Amino acid sequence: MLSFKRNYAHTLRHALVILFGLAMLYPVLWLLASSFKPNQIILTDTGLWPSTFTWDNYRNGWKGFQGVSFARFFGNSTLVSILCVLGNAATCSFAAYAFARLEFRLKKLWFALMLMTIMLPYHVTLVPQYIIFSELHWIDTYLPLFVPKWLAHDSFFILLMVQFIRGIPKELDESATIDGCGHWKLYTRVITPLLAPALITTAIFTFIWTWDDFFSQMIYLSNIKLFTVQLGIRALFDPTGLSDWGALMAISVLSLLPITLVFFFFQRYFLDGIATTGLK
Amino acid sequence: MRTSRRSPAHLQNGAAYLFLLPWLIGFFCLTLGPMIGSLYLSLTKYNLLNAPEWIGFANYAELFTNDDKFTQSLSVTFKYVFMSVPLRLIFALLVAMALNKGIRALGVYRTVYYVPSLLGGSVAISIVWRQLFGGDGAINRFLGWFGVKGPYWISHPDYIMYPIVTLAVWQFGSSMVIFLAGLKQVPSDLYEASQVDGAGKLRQFFRITLPLLTPVIFFNLIMTVINSFQAFTPAYVIGDGSGGPLDASLFYTLYLYLEGFAYFNMGYASALAWIILAIIALLTGIIFATSRYWVFYGDGKEGR
Structure with a gap:
């Protein structure tokens, strides 16, 4: 019973x-x-x-609008996403290596500042960043979208990788140093291979956030030829209700496909990545 | 002290600063510089074409005394945060608990519940939401089964907040994954011991699960609050992009965007930015300050 x-x-x-x-x-x-x-x-x-x-x-x-097809928008989004992924993976891991393994002056100060930037709402830097990029004539280029990633601007990932590197046994570094490895070699030969899971987590998140990003793409891009998928969909969609709904739904499905595929292929890294960053 | 600090033996300044260089450039040029810049701009009138004109605290005075849209956008945003954050966390916790009890194929469910978090930020899903909550949409059909006539969710100023909140709550999966990881850390012998002592399920939840989970709840709460204040895409796409109907979807970030990038009142937008920073800082500060009364660290250690 x-x-x-x-x-x-x-x-x-x-x-x-x-x-x-x-x-x-x-x-x-x-x-x-x-x-x-x-x-x-x-x-x-x-x-x-x-x-x-x-x-x-x-x-x-797929035909798109004003003579530009969605093939172009998908190509643009892919390009921007890849540039962002590479930037984040490279520069955030550089910074993480320095914070996790090296001793230097003002380390505590920089580390504290880095932690603070994680929680900083983007509003407070938005307007001056726009002014800087427009002074540099970077409006209507992809530079404002990916250059920040090459400057380790998403400090969340630095923290993720610092935590990860701290878990790698220091004896490995020491024996490599005895074998004559310098810091660059240590970073590329010893740390990077072991850091792979954290690098993959970083890459996936960066890819998804860049692909889904709407706000900054909308602010910085107005030339239709440079439009990303998100901007293309928003342009197809007319809030007054006269959109070609079928086309809109079809393109929406396609726009969600890349992130869904990435998610299913790398699920393990993905969900575990969230769990560990959340707890540590 | 001084000698030890100067001793170069254990310092690797050169190499370290080289590795740190990209971040340092980014920090000064993209974070600290712009922060100071926007603080200065908030005290000026600036439209991107003419040089900034110093007007002191006039922007702030205008905002607090004479700007109905500012008050409206604050009230809309607070309503959103206070509705969506608790609901999202409660859903995340309940589903995590349901999944944690040794359910088969946990991975599949974890994935299914995570998918909304994955897709929810996109323009596509916001458009879908507009349709689901449309006059003839799925939500009103569903309500129709129970004889309830659903309102015009999207076009009526009293109701538009609900679709937007629902979209946020729908994405509870990311918080749930963190809760799941937290639940795994709770030692099972605690439950066994309490069962021997005759504690019921409800008592176990309030005396064991909840206290041991408070650090995770704390983390989720801080992150969700900070993110919720910055919501933009749902308000922009589910609303009509300019805050309508009747400013009911005028989220704070949307208002800031309109002032700065539609009307090019860059000084005014900067003032808006600093006010939201102050508000977020104050709220997270309050959560941090109260945390020592309700966040419980099992091993007696302070902080994380």
Whole structure:
């Protein structure tokens, strides 16, 4: 009797978790289904299976607007994301190596300042940064988007990697030093290979945040040829309600595809990365 | 003291500062410099074309005495933060607890619940949200099953906050993953011991789980509060991009964006930026200050 009761509770909890999970996924599934529905029924059809199935939305959406196709926007987003990923991985790990392994003057001060910048809302630097970039004639280029990443501006990742490097046994460094390794060699040959999980976490997060970033792309880019996917979608979408909904849904699905794929391929690093940064 | 500080034997200044160089340049040119810059600009009138004109505290005076949109944007943002943060954390904790009890295929559920956090920040999902909460959208259909006639969520100023809050709560997965990791740290013998002593489930939750989880709750709370104050994309896309209807979606960041980058009142926008910094700093300061009364570190250590 008792085991029956326990089984019952167990099944109930399982069912609830599944049901709730499905409800959570409904918006995403609805988006996917809508992208295959003919235009006129999208706004009223709440079902998850298209009654009539069409590829037209993808064909129409991909064409883009004003003579620029979405192939271009996807290419642009990919370029910006890759530049950002490389920048963050390189410069944040440099800084992390210095903080975790080297002794130098004012180390405590810099480290404290670095921690403070993690919590700093971007508003307070926004306007002057815009002025600096516009003085440099960087408006309508990708420089304002990726140069900050090459200057280790996302200090969150520095902290992540400092924590990680501190966990690497120091004996490795010492024996490498005895073998005649300098700091650069130590960084490239000893630390970097062991840092791989943290580097991958950094790369994935940077990729997703850059891909999804809307605010700074909107501020710095106005030339349609330079538009990223997010800007392209926003331009297709007309809040007064006259959008080509089918095309919009199709492109939305495509825009979510890269981050979803990256997530599924690197899930292990991803979820564990969140957990460890959260706790340490 | 002085000699030891000067002794070069254990200092690696050269190498260290080389490794630190990109960050240092970034810190001075992209963080500290601009912070000082925006503090100065907040005391001027500046439109990007003419030189900044010094006006003292006039921007702040205007904001606090004569700007209804400022008060409105603050109230909208506070409403959003105070609704979305607690809901999001409660959902995250409850689902984490449900998943933590040795459920099969934990990885799959963890993934399913994380997907919204992954996709939720995009323009695409904000557009989907507009549709779900539209007059004929899925939400109103669902309410219709129970005989409730749903309102016009998007176009009515009294209701637009709810779709935006729902979108934030929907993304509870990232907090949940952190809670899950925290729950794993709770030693199971504590539960066994308390069971022997006759403690019920509810008592176990309030006497064991919750206290041991307070450091994680504290971390999640700080991060979620800071991030929530900076929300922009949902307000911009679910609303009409200029704060409508009737300024009901005029989030603080949206107002700052409009002042700075639509009307080019850069001085005014800088003043707005410093006020939100002060507000966020004050709130996190309060959370930090109260933390010693409610955050419990099991090993008796202070701080993290």
